[in-house]
Amino acid sequence: DAGVTQSPTHLIKTRGQQVTLRCSPKSGHDTVSWYQQALGQGPQFIFQYYEEEERQRGNFPDRFSGHQFPNYSSELNVNALLLGDSALYLCASSSYGNTIYFGEGSWLTVV
Amino acid sequence: AQRVTQPEKLLSVFKGAPVELKCNYSYSGSPELFWYVQYSRQRLQLLLRHISRESIKGFTADLNKGETSFHLKKPFAQEEDSAMYYCALSPAGGTSYGKLTFGQGTILTVHP
Numbered sequence: 001d002a003g004v005t006q007s008p009t010h011l012i013k014t015r016g017q018q019v020t021l022r023c024s025p026k027s028g029h030d031t032v033s034w035y036q037q038a039l040g041q042g043p044q045f046i047f048q049y050y051e052e053e054e055r056q057r058g059n060f061p062d063r064f065s066g067h068q069f070p071n072y073s074s075e076l077n078v079n080a081l082l083l084g085d086s087a088l089y090l091c092a093s094s095s096y097g098n099t100i101y102f103g104e105g106s107w108l109t110v111v
Numbered sequence: 112a113q114r115v116t117q118p119e120k121l122l123s124v125f126k127g128a129p130v131e132l133k134c135n136y137s138y139s140g141s142p143e144l145f146w147y148v149q150y151s152r153q154r155l156q157l158l159l160r161h162i163s164r165e166s167i168k169g170f171t172a173d174l175n176k177g178e179t180s181f182h183l184k185k186p187f188a189q190e191e192d193s194a195m196y197y198c199a200l201s202p203a204g205g206t207s208y209g210k211l212t213f214g215q216g217t218i219l220t221v222h223p
Binding site: 003004031033035040041042043044045048050055056058090092094097099100101102103104105 | 115145147154155156157160197199201204206207208209210211212213214215216
């Protein structure tokens with residue numbers, strides 16, 4: 001089991017552009033959450049997907065959106081990128097209230 | 112609102128010394144508390160979950176609801192314990208489970 005996998009690992013975007021990050025959950029997991037981790041900070045919850053619906057959302061603007069596919073994989077989309085969106089984006093998966101596993105993250109740099 | 116505070120950004124101890132990483136939280140309901148660890152160049156991984164009451168790698172943590180604390184302790188620190196440690200909180204059970212609120216983390220360095 002490869003665990004939670006994310007792609008790409010690193011990317012650079014220009015202000016105003018849009019970005020899509022991808023996540024495959026751990027085998028058997030149906031719930032996917034996304035977190036933003038700025039340098040020197042703890043991860044911050046963006047949103048959670050379950051059964052292809054956004055179930056919970058943190059304090060992030062509508063520029064942050066997501067999707068979950070029937071195979072439980074997920075995408076995080078960020079529109080109109082700002083310099084402040086530069087961060088590590090973490091995907092986490094779980095099922096039935098069990099242990100939450102994290103991926104290695106996608107490093108986004110906005111220039 | 113959920114809030115987790117880790118008052119120490121850096122903590123240094125010598126090998127064999129006891130170590131305690133502090134965590135305080137605020138939450139209006141019944142939370143689940145966790146400690147996550149991130150070793151150098153590795154992903155975030157679960158160290159402890161309070162409901163499991165297990166001791167992992169010699170670490171223990173007791174949930175003190177009166178003091179709203181969940182401090183992480185180990186009686187004899189090892190060099191391989193050097194890492195970033197995050198305390199985290201989630202609403203317990205149901206559809207709210209999994210919305211983790213993290214503290215800012217404590218970097219533990221164990222000197223030989």
